[in-house]
Amino acid sequence: MKKLLVVLLGLASLNVYANGCGGEYQPATGTCRIIDSSGRQILYNVGRPQSSNSGYAQNQPSVVNIDVPSTYGAWAVNPKTGISGGALNMSSRALAEKEAIRTCEQGGQNAPCIIGAWVRNGCIAVAQGKTGKKLRTFYAIEDPDMAEPMALRKCQAAGAVQCKITTPEGCSLPKF
Incomplete structure (x- = not known):
């Protein structure tokens, strides 16, 4: 049984390699799903034969662009108190920044907060360390x-x- 499983897995991986899919190959539909740098999903139809002018079938990938909405996150901090707040998975940068300031200010008790960083389709984390007597903040x-x-x-x-690390990693990634 183990040998059969190994053979089947080997054939499946060969099929993905043979189709030239640089992403997630879906054999049921013959498509390859790739996420580009802007967060859009691209589907390549690598398994469907198409006829050519010479009359024989050949596999020619076709590109289908699917717009996946970006998501945004933001981190806000009160520079005097060091208290911070954030927001993730918002539909715009403006909404993310507004929510981060709202959570940072805690109903006005920690005002005023400023935006320290924002992210689109990525992750953010914050670290603090001392240089001399001064506490410094670093975000990534x-x-x-x-x-x-x-x-x-x-x-x-x-x-x-x-x-x-003072603010653990939080991610705003597109949903497919």
Whole structure:
């Protein structure tokens, strides 16, 4: 049974490689799904034969663009108190910034807050460290699982000590 499973998995991976799909191949429909840098989903139809002028069938990929709405996130902070707030998965940058300020100001108790960073279709994390007696803030906007390490690297590269994540990674990624 194990040998049969290995053979089937091998054939499935060969099929994906043979179709030249650089993303997620869906054999039931013969399509390949790829996400481009702007967050749009692109489907390549790699498995459907099309007839050519010479009368024989050949596989020619066709491109189908699917617009996937972007999502935005923002992080706001009160520079005097250091208290911060954020927003994720908003439909626009303006809405994300407004919500981040609202959560940061906590009903006016922590006003005024300012936007420290915003993100479109990505992740954000914040680190803090000390340089002398001053507390400094470093943020990173990256792909998933990369924002926290990058924020810490920025903090350390600036010569700060006691660098630590103060706002864990939060992501605003498009939904397919």
